Amino acid sequence: MTVDDQERTAPQTHPVVLPRISADPLDMLVDRMRPALARAVETLQVAAALEADGVTDRIARVEYGFPDVFALAAEVFRRLGPPADDPPAPAATGHGRRQTVRLLLHGPLYALPSAVFPAVLVVVGQRHAILALTLAGVLGWAYAGTVAFAAYKLLGANRPRRAARLLRFSALAAPLLGALAGAVLGRWSLVLLAGGQLTYQLAGTVLMFYRRELWQALAMAPAVVAGVAYLFDDRARDTALIAAGAGVLAAFTAALWCTFKQGSRDELPARLSARGLAGVTAYGILSALLLLHAALPYLSGRLDIAVAVAPLILSMGFVEWRAERFRALAVGLTRTSRRPADFEEHLTRAIGLEILLCAAVPAGLGVVLLAGLRATDPAVFVMVLAHVLLGGAYYVAFLLAGFERFGRLCASLIAALVLHLGAVFLLGRSVTPLTDTVLFTGSVFALLALFLLGLAPSVRQVRHYR
Numbered sequence: 001m002t003v004d005d006q007e008r009t010a011p012q013t014h015p016v017v018l019p020r021i022s023a024d025p026l027d028m029l030v031d032r033m034r035p036a037l038a039r040a041v042e043t044l045q046v047a048a049a050l051e052a053d054g055v056t057d058r059i060a061r062v063e064y065g066f067p068d069v070f071a072l073a074a075e076v077f078r079r080l081g082p083p084a085d086d087p088p089a090p091a092a093t094g095h096g097r098r099q100t101v102r103l104l105l106h107g108p109l110y111a112l113p114s115a116v117f118p119a120v121l122v123v124v125g126q127r128h129a130i131l132a133l134t135l136a137g138v139l140g141w142a143y144a145g146t147v148a149f150a151a152y153k154l155l156g157a158n159r160p161r162r163a164a165r166l167l168r169f170s171a172l173a174a175p176l177l178g179a180l181a182g183a184v185l186g187r188w189s190l191v192l193l194a195g196g197q198l199t200y201q202l203a204g205t206v207l208m209f210y211r212r213e214l215w216q217a218l219a220m221a222p223a224v225v226a227g228v229a230y231l232f233d234d235r236a237r238d239t240a241l242i243a244a245g246a247g248v249l250a251a252f253t254a255a256l257w258c259t260f261k262q263g264s265r266d267e268l269p270a271r272l273s274a275r276g277l278a279g280v281t282a283y284g285i286l287s288a289l290l291l292l293h294a295a296l297p298y299l300s301g302r303l304d305i306a307v308a309v310a311p312l313i314l315s316m317g318f319v320e321w322r323a324e325r326f327r328a329l330a331v332g333l334t335r336t337s338r339r340p341a342d343f344e345e346h347l348t349r350a351i352g353l354e355i356l357l358c359a360a361v362p363a364g365l366g367v368v369l370l371a372g373l374r375a376t377d378p379a380v381f382v383m384v385l386a387h388v389l390l391g392g393a394y395y396v397a398f399l400l401a402g403f404e405r406f407g408r409l410c411a412s413l414i415a416a417l418v419l420h421l422g423a424v425f426l427l428g429r430s431v432t433p434l435t436d437t438v439l440f441t442g443s444v445f446a447l448l449a450l451f452l453l454g455l456a457p458s459v460r461q462v463r464h465y466r
Helices: 003-010 023-037 043-052 057-062 068-079 094-124 125-158 160-184 190-207 214-230 235-257 274-298 301-323 328-334 340-373 378-402 406-430 433-459
Strands: none
Touching: 023 068, 043 068, 057 068, 057 301, 094 125, 094 190, 094 214, 094 235, 125 160, 125 190, 125 274, 160 235, 190 214, 190 235, 190 274, 214 235, 214 301, 214 433, 274 301, 274 378, 274 406, 274 433, 301 328, 301 340, 301 378, 328 340, 328 378, 340 378, 340 433, 378 406, 406 433
8 A cells, every 4th residue: 555545534623643654845834843733723823833833934935835824824824724622611510510519609699788789878868878889889899890890910929918918808898998088977876887788799709709709698598588577677777777786897807818828838929910900990980880879869869760770780690600610611612613604603692692691690680670660661671671781791891800901991991971961961952761772772882882893893803711
């Protein structure tokens, strides 16, 4: 049997790359590069590998007869054939299921203190309580997001002790920061309220960082029970307030305890990017403003409209879970796609499906809310729709944050805020709740479109998933 006969009868793929007799220098180059490019799905990957191997434009011209490295890469990619098959992914484990449950609980866990808000409103006063909670909410969202981002960066750099120290001192500073925010409003009750709100947000951030969501739920369970009891019996008001304070204190203590005995004392110092920290802080502030500015006009007289944000908050854990699964999804597509165009098509379809899923969950919760409110006002329905769309928008925002495109995130949020507030300003006093909610929904549509435009250049680059 001749060498040519062997080549014709050999299988197309083989777990071991067999040597091939060829006088073509390009075939020799393909064989040499095959182990590094066995799963390449686009010519840019091949070009990058060739340049890393020392192939220049001059070598491409002189030795292989191509005008540049990119033209050479296109031919190498063609001769490589389809990507090599990978072994099947392992089946889901119990740890994977626990991780899913943890992420799904994140939204409801942050919302647990709301069970005692009715009792708080009676004691503090609705107007003042809303102002304090709004101010503390904006600060807490930005502060907790920045601290978590920095801590994960340190943990990724193998600095668990420094991450724990950052979390500990950030949590200790939270009550003071919240108290200062409440002091701006001039009442001691608001100092306690804002301080408690910020303390709980940072405690929750630390407990979630160390995967202690169950501790957080157990700490706040008595407060939730007492808060629900108050809705049926006014005499449970003091019990609800005391249980809430005790729950926040218990969660705070547990969070601090988690930060001790982490890492070793001989850790090397690590530096964090000031630009990245500024970006995530600005993103947190703008995200909070987007939600709060829409609900703020209705907090004093139209709670049925303001509470439309609840389905989104409760479903944020689901959105986070789907976003965490994205990288594994994209890596899987690189292994099954034969051409770059196939990868982009499949990835676009997958992202579209994920957006629909992340909108479907708040939509289902929104239907339950509308039924519970027995709503008939179209403005309530439109406001729920806006937050359903925000579920999909925040999925894309999670992906952008994963690529650290905080500039695009902030620019898109600013554009959405300007679009809504500018339209309301132009219409003046004649804006009805229905008109306002329709305008807000339009700004959310625009936000989703801007997020997708910002995501497109990064998400299609296969190098991110290798």
